[in-house]
Amino acid sequence: MIRATRILRRDTLSGGEIIDRVVLDHGDRHRRRIAMRGIGGLGFLLDLPAPAVLEDGDALVLDDGRLVWVEAAAERLLEIRAPNDLALKRLIWHIGNRHIPAEIGTDAIWIADDHVLATMVRGLGGTAAHVERPFQPEGGAYASSHEHGHHDHPHAAG
Structure with a gap:
């Protein structure tokens, strides 16, 4: 099974082939390792080195360099x-x-x-x-800089 082993944060996202997207609620955006299936049907294993918060607009980098877009669900x-x-x-x-x-x-x-x-x-x-x-709540006093809510940004379409 193809794996996603790192996150490309939305503020550093440029280029790359986005081949699918996952739509996840707040609870499901806190992950380290889980089998996922994109909206378009792509099955892959999220296999990060440590637990992380997936933010709306981030991309998951697959083994072959292709990207899966992360969208925060309503x-x-x-x-x-x-x-x-x-x-x-x-x-x-x-x-x-x-x-x-x-x-x-x-x-x-x-x-x-x-x-x-x-x-x-x-x-x-x-x-x-x-x-x-x-829902993009605050990450807490001890969260890393990428584990907090991003407010007032547009959400990806389609």
């Missing part, structure tokens, strides 16, 4: 907003206190859909709306 999330910056910061603190993955934007926070947290957010004066979009 997921059901809560988009959390607040009436002002201070209220948003308070909501970020409360969400962080629960140690759940969160994507933090300039005027919103996105978390996995959770009715208990939605109720908490509304009780603290925020809004929690259901949305479907790729």
Whole structure:
């Protein structure tokens, strides 16, 4: 079976033959070794030297040099907003206190859909709306520079 042994990050991606793509949710983008099948049917073994986060727009490099595009799948999330910056910061603190993955934007926070947290957010004066979009949460204090969310970038088409 053909193997993908390294990641070409989207900011260094230039040239190369993209032969297929994989569409993965947040949980499935944290990998080291797993059999995968692209949308176009290509079967391959992801075989990285260490666990890594696959980001939207990265490419997996196959043994023969060809590339498989990585696309972040749309997921059901809560988009959390607040009436002002201070209220948003308070909501970020409360969400962080629960140690759940969160994507933090300039005027919103996105978390996995959770009715208990939605109720908490509304009780603290925020809004929690259901949305479907790729989820790219912060990687945490000890994550490498490529293990964090990239905000406000376009997503690959087709």
